[in-house]
Amino acid sequence: xxxxxxxxxxxxxxxxxxxxxxxxxxxxxxxxxxxxxxxxxxxxxxxxxxxxxxxxxxxxxxxxxxxxxxxxxxxxxxxxxxxxxxxxxxxxxxxxxxxxxxxxxxxxxxxxxxxxxxxxxxxxxxxxxxxxxxxxxxx
Amino acid sequence: xxxxxxxxxxxxxxxxxxxxxxxxxxxxxxxxxxxxxxxxxxxxxxxxxxxxxxxxxxxxxxxxxxxxxxxxxxxxxxxxxxxxxxxxxxxxxxxxxxxxxxxxxxxxxxxxxxxxxxxxxxxxxxxxxxxxxxxxxxx
Amino acid sequence: xxxxxxxxxxxxxxxxxxxxxxxxxxxxxxxxxxxxxxxxxxxxxxxxxxxxxxxxxxxxxxxxxxxxxxxxxxxxxxxxxxxxxxxxxxxxxxxxxxxxxxxxxxxxxxxxxxxxxxxxxxxxxxxxxxxxxxxxxxx
Numbered sequence: 001x002x003x004x005x006x007x008x009x010x011x012x013x014x015x016x017x018x019x020x021x022x023x024x025x026x027x028x029x030x031x032x033x034x035x036x037x038x039x040x041x042x043x044x045x046x047x048x049x050x051x052x053x054x055x056x057x058x059x060x061x062x063x064x065x066x067x068x069x070x071x072x073x074x075x076x077x078x079x080x081x082x083x084x085x086x087x088x089x090x091x092x093x094x095x096x097x098x099x100x101x102x103x104x105x106x107x108x109x110x111x112x113x114x115x116x117x118x119x120x121x122x123x124x125x126x127x128x129x130x131x132x133x134x135x136x137x138x139x
Numbered sequence: 140x141x142x143x144x145x146x147x148x149x150x151x152x153x154x155x156x157x158x159x160x161x162x163x164x165x166x167x168x169x170x171x172x173x174x175x176x177x178x179x180x181x182x183x184x185x186x187x188x189x190x191x192x193x194x195x196x197x198x199x200x201x202x203x204x205x206x207x208x209x210x211x212x213x214x215x216x217x218x219x220x221x222x223x224x225x226x227x228x229x230x231x232x233x234x235x236x237x238x239x240x241x242x243x244x245x246x247x248x249x250x251x252x253x254x255x256x257x258x259x260x261x262x263x264x265x266x267x268x269x270x271x272x273x274x275x276x277x278x
Numbered sequence: 279x280x281x282x283x284x285x286x287x288x289x290x291x292x293x294x295x296x297x298x299x300x301x302x303x304x305x306x307x308x309x310x311x312x313x314x315x316x317x318x319x320x321x322x323x324x325x326x327x328x329x330x331x332x333x334x335x336x337x338x339x340x341x342x343x344x345x346x347x348x349x350x351x352x353x354x355x356x357x358x359x360x361x362x363x364x365x366x367x368x369x370x371x372x373x374x375x376x377x378x379x380x381x382x383x384x385x386x387x388x389x390x391x392x393x394x395x396x397x398x399x400x401x402x403x404x405x406x407x408x409x410x411x412x413x414x415x416x417x
Contacts, residue, residue, distance in 0.1 A: 175413070176317055191323055195358055205370050237376070243317065250411050
């Protein structure tokens with residue numbers, strides 16, 4: 001059994017989904033782990049990680065629109081907003097989605113379903129450099 | 140330390156919760172892992188996994204009703220719907236819940252609380268065969 | 279590779295966030311695991327675990343207010359409520375957040391981002407003793 005750690009950096013350019021499936025599989029290839037798990041952990045509180053349909057961009061568009069409506073920027077009761085009107089909604093959107101996700105690895109490959117991709121979900125408008133920590137465990 | 144993989148298939152017959160606690164414990168029994176973790180990973184983007192109250196069916200009914208209201212099928216801004224009006228809501232409901240869940244195993248048993256059960260949460264109306272990937276790691 | 283288990287108890291005194299970051303790091307110190315993962319698992323269906331901004335209390339206040347509004351106690355269609363009006367909302371708020379979270383450990387330390395803290399999210403008004411199961415795996 002081995003533990004392999006790595007950090008992935010994603011440069012974001014506004015709200016939306018940024019696919020990281022290939023970067024994750026590359027790290028698994030490097031680790032040479034054949035059977036085990038890959039855990040991706042987001043080291044921020046204003047973006048998150050999700051597994052989503054990766055074939056049709058309209059699905060991602062509708063998802064983003066839903067979150068913009070579910071957590072609007074101008075809620076009158078928001079008191080936390082030192083970094084702008086997208087500050088507090090970004091924390092809430094992160095809490096409603098995920099900070100970590102654990103995926104199975106068999107014969108060196110993540111066992112994603114046919115339509116699944118792994119995405120960083122950016123909730124801030126300004127460009128950011130996002131850090132994701134990857135832990136690959138197995139044999 | 141060992142890694143044990145298995146796939147569970149669940150046949151769903153419309154929206155709702157389908158308990159998989161016993162199937163998961165059976166796989167753990169087969170693996171003979173005594174101490175470690177069990178990770179369940181959903182290989183689809185229109186159903187999810189949750190841990191929920193398993194005693195009172197009214198709690199599950201209310202939960203389903205809440206999700207039907209939070210993510211209605213007829214949002215005017217939805218553009219993704221090639222598979223019908225429950226297509227886009229099913230992706231959103233999946234994102235709002237979970238794709239993977241990791242549970243502790245001690246002395247060969249999952250350490251669930253008294254009222255906890257593990258459920259596949261189906262978001263599509265039509266019957267489906269759903270695949271859940273189980274990774275049991277430990278000693 | 280080793281597996282280290284422990285249970286953390288948190289005494290809550292009403293709805294809100296209770297930080298458990300230090301307790302988790304203490305358990306990791308005790309385990310002497312240097313590289314691996316820590317999985318925290320909530321053994322209840324009316325509270326949850328989240329990773330959240332731990333610097334500014336206004337962010338936590340706004341988050342709690344958001345959840346109170348997203349899942350109000352007086353939805354007319356709720357049928358499950360034997361334990362009071364905060365019973366059913368607590369299950370829904372749990373499902374919308376998380377039951378387990380897996381964090382990377384490098385050189386004996388959890389790899390949290392600068393502003394991240396780990397919190398028990400209590401959804402019930404009455405005081406409770408909450409049990410969180412911690413599994414530390416690694417070498």
